[in-house]
Amino acid sequence: MGPEADHYPHPHLLGIEGLTPGEITLILDRAQHYAEKNRTADKTSNILAGSTVVNLFYENSTRTLTSFELAAKRLGADVINMTVGTSSVKKGETLIDTAMTLNAMNPDALVVRHADSGAVKLLSEKVNCAVLNAGDGRHEHPTQALLDALTIRRHKGRLHRLTVAICGDIAHSRVARSNILLLNTMGSRVRLIAPPTLIPSKIDRMGVEIFHDMEEGLKDCDIVMMLRLQLERMEGSFIPSVREYFHFHGLDRAKLANAKPDALIMHPGPMNRGVEIDSEVADDVERSVIREQVEMGVAVRMAALEILVQNHRNLAGGHS
């Protein structure tokens, strides 16, 4: 990689958009180090000892919250989890009020999940610490894309010249957007496969190919990335029924046969078995890397936290 590879110049990790291949590689290389360490008996370090990480979740997500919590703890940081339901919004406290309050407690990093696109960016403009986007609306989920990338790289040895199919509920998926941006940046081809109602307007301009037919779209793919059908985000009739959806767009052995024989099966979880993916495929130990994705999640989040918090420490040191 070029000279940019040894430095991550951004104060936050708000999305994949704007990251260079070198910056992505930097995070992945560090994550690879933690992935190996996490498989040993001594999983912890004190690299972030004395620092405070606040997980501020406006949307419930046990998996992502746990992953970030574990990552911060393994680095020796003090961790506070704040699950802010809709009740605090009803009490009148706005996102910015919360940000200002937390900022006054001098955390080193804020990990934020919010149901509204752009909310994490808004918050990042009001605080002095590093902000990590743990998913904002339909916009981005950068650590998910990075953990997917790390998983792919471990199996395929590269992130370029791969054909990746992202299938399912693209319209409501921040995971899809972050993955499109990352895979395009790293030189892979992305195909989107979904019924027309779940393909957002003009997404082809993001440099992807659109397919509505699974068999056609999966042909010769290296990676098959399934997405969760987000029924809770849907207003109106996006699909006629779950049964019909599975029939045409659910991943089963027959459809998977169109992909390359060594194609990986991925899913960000949690899975709707029998809706977007058949259990037989999801649990195929030869092809499915879904559990490994979860494992890589902790490693990627450790890398991101380390890099960002240390950047802020250096900045603070530089100013003092």
Place this chain on the structure above:
Amino acid sequence: MMPAIRAKASGKTAFVNVRLLDPATGLDQTGGLLMQDGIIADIGPSVTRDKLPSDCRVIDGQGLCLAPGLVDMRVQVREPGFEHQETIETAGKSASVGGVTTMIALPNTDPVIDDVAGVEFVARRARKVGLAKVFVYGAVSKGIEGHEITEMGLLHQAGAVAFCDGVQTIASARLLRQALSYATFFDGMIVQHPEEPELSRGAHMNSGELATRLGLSGVSPLAEVIQIERDIRLAEMTGGRLHFAHISTGESVEVIRRAKKRGLKITCDTAPFYFALNENAVSDYRTFAKLSPPLRAEDDRQAIVMGLADGTIDAIASDHNPQDQDSKRLPFAQAAAGGVGLETLLPITLELYHNGHMSLLDAIGKVTHAPAKLMKLENHGTLAAGSAADIVVFDPGRPAKIDPYKFQSKSKNSPFDGRLIQGIVLRTLIDGREVFTHPSCIEGS
């Protein structure tokens, strides 16, 4: 019926050495204007300093422009009910700084202006404040609920100049047909917010590549033209006068152009947002640029400019929709739509002239004579002798930067925040009385 403003200026005042711009009569000439007791007494090249009566106060305009005061046909004054965002007084201050001498207030207040008392309340408050002439739209449906038509005849008699349901689309075809039909007996005009509500439900910006990248729900520009096409059929069926507010898409312009060619009583306006900005203004989730309808793509913006230039779009309204900070300092999807418009109406309209799309006279006509004519406000939006001396004096060449924190409006949300402009208001007069004077003006110089 007209809400009388505070006492007219008494005595004689004249502007000399000004560029007179009166779109109503096609006048664009250097000369002078004499006002007597709040009425325009004389106008033209023959009005010079040496020919004025000796008891006349004379102001040398130094070659700057003098035009009719702006008539803004779409303003939310927010009073009664939302005084934390704007009042008739703060809207009046905002108007005077913007050169607006007449504004038409939307009825979506609390309570809604759907009865005679509401119309009279606004007229009374405006009279007391005395900063701008304020007329109102009556609501088309009771409570703006879209079910039953209001007492439109009585509202009209009380002074409502036209009818609309505020920022809501009149979604029911049955109700709109009845309103259009009923209003024909007094030649009343119905103003529609053209946005098919089912197609635009839950959307926050224009659909397309940017919305997809930002992960925001988008509303297709089709939602606008579909509503317009349906409503044109209803206007044709009833023979009613139908006006479309703040049109924003190229297809809307095209459909209205065709309807006009067929001789239907269809008119429309747009707002400066839609000819001066495109959807890129919402990049970075900039809530100040969250508007309704949303900012569109660049080709739509260009089509709006063309529609103004060829006369398809009759008028420009500020679409003044003030929001308090707390309504805007939110994630994009939660933030309120709308922006302050009164104080930027003239300079942004002047961009049409500076960019070579329209003559200065034609551009000024879109914010003076055209809206006055649509609203049937005689003696407004013109400099004809005998008209009320509602006047704006402006320097079309002076550069400035828009700073919302200097706005007189109670709200500070403008999508034009920080924009470099060319053209500022120097003086605003109502009935010959000066309600705004720019600090740089040295009287009598």
